[in-house]
Amino acid sequence: MRRWLLLAFLLLPAMLANGGEEEEIAGLFARGLAGDQQAVIDCVRALETRLGRQPNDQRARVYLGSCWTLRSRDLPVGLDKLSALRKGIALMDEAAAAAPDDAKVQLLRAVTNEALPRFLGRSKIARERLEQLVGVVEKEPGALGAPDRQLLFLNAGEAAKRAGESARAHELWGRGLKISADPKLKAELQQALAQP
Numbered sequence: 001m002r003r004w005l006l007l008a009f010l011l012l013p014a015m016l017a018n019g020g021e022e023e024e025i026a027g028l029f030a031r032g033l034a035g036d037q038q039a040v041i042d043c044v045r046a047l048e049t050r051l052g053r054q055p056n057d058q059r060a061r062v063y064l065g066s067c068w069t070l071r072s073r074d075l076p077v078g079l080d081k082l083s084a085l086r087k088g089i090a091l092m093d094e095a096a097a098a099a100p101d102d103a104k105v106q107l108l109r110a111v112t113n114e115a116l117p118r119f120l121g122r123s124k125i126a127r128e129r130l131e132q133l134v135g136v137v138e139k140e141p142g143a144l145g146a147p148d149r150q151l152l153f154l155n156a157g158e159a160a161k162r163a164g165e166s167a168r169a170h171e172l173w174g175r176g177l178k179i180s181a182d183p184k185l186k187a188e189l190q191q192a193l194a195q196p
Contacts (some may be wrong), residue, residue, distance in 0.1 A: 029043050036160075037074045042072060047060050047063055050104065058095040062099075065090070066088065069116065085120075088112075092112060103144045107144065119188070126155075146181035151182075154185060154188055154189055176189045
């Protein structure tokens, strides 16, 4: 949950246009990540309105998809829960397909997929995209800001660890630790590196 909150504050402001709408959506998203169900509903509404005005805004679309996965989290078991989850995944996949070179869109999709329950089968997609993004920032560090790169290395390391690649995980976490950007992410990277 804590990483989701960091994600909201690191990625969302840079993903949306400047202004009051950005701040409102970022606040709703952060509250939704923290468990505020009404904030999730309001954030979905705000992002859908934004996409109604700017239908090609793939950053807003990927955030909307992530919001729908949060909506699914909040619903009781049943068809509505499954429908919300499917809608969220589809929106994130659409955004990623429409903006394959937008590292921020790809990162949010990968991190959201990584956070979904394993039985949904999204872990492999997340791991592949995280590794691809590591390759992108090796060639072009400016593709993601420093805090986003920290988040990338943290999540890519966790995905590698879950895949049984402990050495690769530690390598990625060590690379993330070399980036001086966000002290909370640095603490999480240090904690991850302390694992066997």
